[in-house]
Amino acid sequence: MVAFHFPPLAGSSGIQRTLRFVQQLPEFGWDPMVLTAKPHAYERTSPDLLAEVPPNVVVSRATALDTARHLAIGGRHFAAWTRPDRWTTWRWDAVHRGMAMIRQYQPDVIWSTYPIATAHVIGRELAARSGLPWVADFRDPMAQDGYPADPKTWAAFERIERAAVEQARLCCFTTPSAARTYQSRYATHAHKIVTLENGYDEATFAQAEARLGERTALNPGKLTLLHSGIVYPSERDPTQLFEALARLQARQPALADKLRIRFRAAVAEDLLRQLGQQHGVSSMIEILPPVAYAEALREMLLADGLLVMQASNCNEQIPAKIYEYLRARRPILSLTDVQGDTWGVMRQAGLDQVAALDSATDIETLLAEFTSGSRPHRQPDDAAIAAASRHARSAELARHLNAIAG
Numbered sequence: 001m002v003a004f005h006f007p008p009l010a011g012s013s014g015i016q017r018t019l020r021f022v023q024q025l026p027e028f029g030w031d032p033m034v035l036t037a038k039p040h041a042y043e044r045t046s047p048d049l050l051a052e053v054p055p056n057v058v059v060s061r062a063t064a065l066d067t068a069r070h071l072a073i074g075g076r077h078f079a080a081w082t083r084p085d086r087w088t089t090w091r092w093d094a095v096h097r098g099m100a101m102i103r104q105y106q107p108d109v110i111w112s113t114y115p116i117a118t119a120h121v122i123g124r125e126l127a128a129r130s131g132l133p134w135v136a137d138f139r140d141p142m143a144q145d146g147y148p149a150d151p152k153t154w155a156a157f158e159r160i161e162r163a164a165v166e167q168a169r170l171c172c173f174t175t176p177s178a179a180r181t182y183q184s185r186y187a188t189h190a191h192k193i194v195t196l197e198n199g200y201d202e203a204t205f206a207q208a209e210a211r212l213g214e215r216t217a218l219n220p221g222k223l224t225l226l227h228s229g230i231v232y233p234s235e236r237d238p239t240q241l242f243e244a245l246a247r248l249q250a251r252q253p254a255l256a257d258k259l260r261i262r263f264r265a266a267v268a269e270d271l272l273r274q275l276g277q278q279h280g281v282s283s284m285i286e287i288l289p290p291v292a293y294a295e296a297l298r299e300m301l302l303a304d305g306l307l308v309m310q311a312s313n314c315n316e317q318i319p320a321k322i323y324e325y326l327r328a329r330r331p332i333l334s335l336t337d338v339q340g341d342t343w344g345v346m347r348q349a350g351l352d353q354v355a356a357l358d359s360a361t362d363i364e365t366l367l368a369e370f371t372s373g374s375r376p377h378r379q380p381d382d383a384a385i386a387a388a389s390r391h392a393r394s395a396e397l398a399r400h401l402n403a404i405a406g
Helices: 015-028 090-105 118-130 151-167 176-185 187-192 202-210 239-251 253-258 269-278 293-302 321-328 341-348 360-372 382-387 390-405
Strands: 034-037 059-062 110-113 134-139 170-173 193-195 223-228 259-264 285-288 305-310 332-336
Touching: 015 390, 034 090, 059 090, 090 118, 110 118, 118 134, 118 151, 134 151, 134 390, 151 187, 170 176, 170 187, 170 390, 176 187, 176 193, 176 341, 187 193, 202 293, 202 321, 223 293, 223 360, 239 253, 239 259, 239 269, 239 360, 253 259, 253 360, 259 360, 269 285, 293 321, 305 321, 305 341, 321 341, 321 382, 332 341, 332 360
Parallel strands: 034 059, 110 134, 134 170, 170 193, 223 259, 223 305, 259 285, 305 332
Antiparallel strands: none
């Protein structure tokens, strides 16, 4: 399993996909090995998830230099060294170590996972050298309209995705729309493009629930909406949310006084502070740093509501946190496009509280309903929660691997 996102990397929910497959695939007859990067490649690390890597799993860590941090001179670096991504140097040592693993352990399948595109470069080269079948786990689309913005990076993405679709035995996407897009884009290979969604880890949630004790509100006397995870300025643009808060404060100050929006590990902290000051709602928001994964789940369980933000330019993508939100069984307010896959998951789970992320009017209405209690807070259906577990996804991946390996 070729994966850049792996413990002790911190700050990315993408770690969970590979980590849970590594934990759970042995239940279904598969013994995973991991080819990843050395910790110095990561901007931020945390030891909290290292203990969850099973001790018997072989993990090989290859040298990967971050162009922006390790190869810059005077704050400048060659643009070519960032294509397809900042860790393109990972390829050289990873292929060397990967071939050594193949010779020693004789694996049956190679699996590589995006969003670090170099992982697919490594997976393809290992498959070509060894003759082993290759599974390309795209998660999300690569070369999209307008993304990446740099034409040369876009061209690199297009070459990598085309090679993967043509040469891999299976290509996995985390949303139905993304899979359909690639089935249409590469029609002659449509039969090997499948959906394999993200999910939540039941064991970790059970541990978080066991440590809750007596439930305590995040802000006693207030209603707290939690947004857990990165706020992308474009893909999760919070501008209209802050406009909605300002309107609520002006028109219904008693309701506004009851409401708090907590941003946990948003990364775009300067943007959030600037918007809070610009709209005069700084007292209504909380901007807090990252915490350990178990603590992040505990916070979800204690929140009065959970906030989703996903713009229409990401209609073919679903934030990985969505499945953890479902399992937390708290009210969920979705600021997204009703035509997108994010709302598709929510709708299938029986939820109905949605507003367009680019409409301050709709968001204000939704926030007022939530804060006043004028609209019942529906919780996700139990069947939808069960289907979204990582364990179910691991079983699905094992079925695909069985078919590939015969």
